[in-house]
Amino acid sequence: MHKNTLQKNTKIANSIMYYIYTHIDVDIDINELSKNLNISKFHMHKVFKNIFGKNIYESIKSIRLQKAASLLLTNKYSTISEVANLCGYSSHSSFIKAFRNKFESSPKEWRNGAYKKYSNSILQDSNISTETSIDFSNIIATIVDMPEMKSYYIRNNSYINNVKETWQKLYTLILNNKVKKYQMIALLHENPTITDLNNYQYIACIKTDEKEDILTQRLPKFKISNGVYAKFDLQGKGEDILRFIQWVYHDWLVNSEYETTTKPSYIIYHKNNYLNNENLFDISYYISIKF
Structure with missing residues (x-):
């Protein structure tokens, strides 16, 4: 083709x-x-x-x-x-x-x-342990009103395969075009811990006001929904992100007085584990809520 x-x-x-x-x-x-x-x-x-x-x-x-x-x-x-x-x-x-x-x-x-x-079977079938040394119960959510965000993206048809390569392509585009101010965001339409990770719609996004003409030529764009979100800050290694999301959906939300909506959750990377050799991340995770 x-x-x-x-x-x-x-x-x-x-x-x-x-x-x-x-x-x-x-x-x-x-x-x-x-x-x-x-x-x-x-x-x-x-x-x-x-x-x-x-x-x-x-x-x-x-x-x-x-x-x-x-x-x-x-x-x-x-x-x-x-x-x-x-x-x-x-x-x-x-x-x-x-x-x-x-x-x-x-x-x-x-x-x-x-x-x-x-949920545990989904992670185990993907060779992801459900055990972690992080005590998620000590993590406190902050309730925030988030604006709508315009983003450029690459859709990857798996949470397991080619995610690293997808982020590398976006990062190469950023470097090639000397984009200085940007955020990397992973948009998660579904709860990945109850979804076949080999067929998961993982969306890697760039949010920036720079180089719009260049980015538009190479990437499709959409808007990440505004609204009220619970925000969680977390640092860790690799697979802890999936374990954490499992805890948010299956423990924190279930035990809270909040409900979620059909809006997708998303991750803002302050440090992207797919782009460093140590596999370390620093993220803010946002999930849409109502009371």
Whole structure:
């Protein structure tokens, strides 16, 4: 495939995926989406399948269920039907069936503790230990009102493979274009500790006001949502980030009075473990909350 064609198709596929994530709580109209992108439905489905390896409907279903799995834990004052509706399901029975097929438990069983076994199996299947020397319970959240942030990004179709190479590409672009003021941000649409990490949508972003013309030529862009977030500061090594996110979702949120929303969480890197030989990180982690 010609380089320009590949870049064009990647942009189309990313636009489709972005649309899905930002409209996951409503009925997604494929006809409307194809009109917005000014391409045929056939071409839209073909491009998406070539870039992501699965069809649009499979992706919509998977994303809806991932959102539901997190909201069932964090939105404990919402009924199962209310959670299903938040994730675009109009039928209670179809939601129950789809959820059981995906997570091997009913939504009620999931809420009552089945999520712990499932989450640990995700990490262990990826050779990630659930043990850590860090006592996360001592970490205090700060509640912050975050602005909308414009970012340029590369989407990586795995949390396990090629993440380091993805960050190296972004960093090379920063150095080549002598960008001085920037932030590196990882956008996490789903809770990675209940998602197949080999098929996870990991999005590496640059936030900057510099060199916009150069960055726009090479990278697609989107806006990270504004709103109220719980902010956690953490330093550590490599895999501690996933263990920490597991604690935030499955301990801190479950035991707090807060609920989360369908907005993605994100990591702002002060030190990026993928870009140093010591595998050390210094991050601020943000998760969308409501009370």
